Amino acid sequence: MNANDTLPEPPTMAGMPARPAPAASSSPLGAALDRVGDRWSLLLVERLLDGPARFNDLLAGIGGIAPNILTDRLRRLERERVVHAVPYSDRPLRMEYALTADGRDLASAVRLLADWGGRRAADGEPAHETLRHDACGTPLEARWYCPTCERSVADGETAEDRQV
Amino acid sequence: MNANDTLPEPPTMAGMPARPAPAASSSPLGAALDRVGDRWSLLLVERLLDGPARFNDLLAGIGGIAPNILTDRLRRLERERVVHAVPYSDRPLRMEYALTADGRDLASAVRLLADWGGRRAADGEPAHETLRHDACGTPLEARWYCPTCERSVADGETAEDRQV
DNA sequence: TAGCGTAGTAGATTGCAAGTCACTAGTCAC
DNA sequence: GTGACTAGTGACTTGCAATCTACTACGCTA
Numbered sequence: 001m002n003a004n005d006t007l008p009e010p011p012t013m014a015g016m017p018a019r020p021a022p023a024a025s026s027s028p029l030g031a032a033l034d035r036v037g038d039r040w041s042l043l044l045v046e047r048l049l050d051g052p053a054r055f056n057d058l059l060a061g062i063g064g065i066a067p068n069i070l071t072d073r074l075r076r077l078e079r080e081r082v083v084h085a086v087p088y089s090d091r092p093l094r095m096e097y098a099l100t101a102d103g104r105d106l107a108s109a110v111r112l113l114a115d116w117g118g119r120r121a122a123d124g125e126p127a128h129e130t131l132r133h134d135a136c137g138t139p140l141e142a143r144w145y146c147p148t149c150e151r152s153v154a155d156g157e158t159a160e161d162r163q164v
Numbered sequence: 165m166n167a168n169d170t171l172p173e174p175p176t177m178a179g180m181p182a183r184p185a186p187a188a189s190s191s192p193l194g195a196a197l198d199r200v201g202d203r204w205s206l207l208l209v210e211r212l213l214d215g216p217a218r219f220n221d222l223l224a225g226i227g228g229i230a231p232n233i234l235t236d237r238l239r240r241l242e243r244e245r246v247v248h249a250v251p252y253s254d255r256p257l258r259m260e261y262a263l264t265a266d267g268r269d270l271a272s273a274v275r276l277l278a279d280w281g282g283r284r285a286a287d288g289e290p291a292h293e294t295l296r297h298d299a300c301g302t303p304l305e306a307r308w309y310c311p312t313c314e315r316s317v318a319d320g321e322t323a324e325d326r327q328v
Numbered sequence: 329t330a331g332c333g334t335a336g337t338a339g340a341t342t343g344c345a346a347g348t349c350a351c352t353a354g355t356c357a358c
Numbered sequence: 359g360t361g362a363c364t365a366g367t368g369a370c371t372t373g374c375a376a377t378c379t380a381c382t383a384c385g386c387t388a
Contacts, residue, residue, distance in 0.1 A: 032281025109276035117196025148302040
């Protein structure tokens, strides 16, 4: 209650939790969030899904990201093995950034999230940027697909593999 | 926080970047991230996927979340129509929180993300909770599916409908 | 050798998310 | 009517993330 032990002095600095949120990392979702759970990372991954890009491509393409944040996110994603840098020029060492296999594995999740975001753009506004089937115009939905059986699979036909 | 009286797009609300990250909200993924793009929201959604829960269940279940943050996240998600509160007791008004249909639509994305997070838990730790096809054991991937044509659709066969 | 373009790096500043902790409100058991 | 329990609310503090604005380093071109 003693609000004024100290005067409202200019606070030092500010930020987010930074703290990995203790329990978060103990769940698989928390672990994923630890790795790519900030907006820029996911946006970066989405961008890179289209193919490798250079620093300035990303800077311009993502729109709004500051160069140092981009550097930071790129380094972080490299550390997490989501992105890797490949030189496209040696003499002035120039890097191009691309997704690793792990990064590509995020494609479905990113796509699904984007789909959800696009589906209910604002308040009750219905579709706005719905992905439709080119051939028939039907709005698409995401389904599980089995690459081996080459068909989509209902939720009931799936099993979670908790072993190993 | 009445966000958008005048602003064309929701300012920040979602949380993370302080500044709306201009371009973020203009893409479907950015829109999704604006709504549920912080760790607690997604963790909350994941929890609620198991069924409705009370405040204290969530508080204990999510582990590490502060009560005021939980309140805030719950309000935010209600505003976003991802979660709704239903009274389970009238006299002392007590609420239970459940996902809306919209919230349930996030299930696949959350699952996929969790799957990805679980797959490479730490440094190189392998699978952990992969969703597999019951019949053949193949790890599943998400694909677009056309309910009319009753088949899954490749990325190239899709069209975005920006017209409303 | 000056100027330009590309690819970053660095420093200062800000501001909101998240954390801590105390406190309220309503009901129920005794 | 006192205490315990459930379900939150609110004040205050902290601190990193994100921002803005330079600035460096390198090669190329004229």
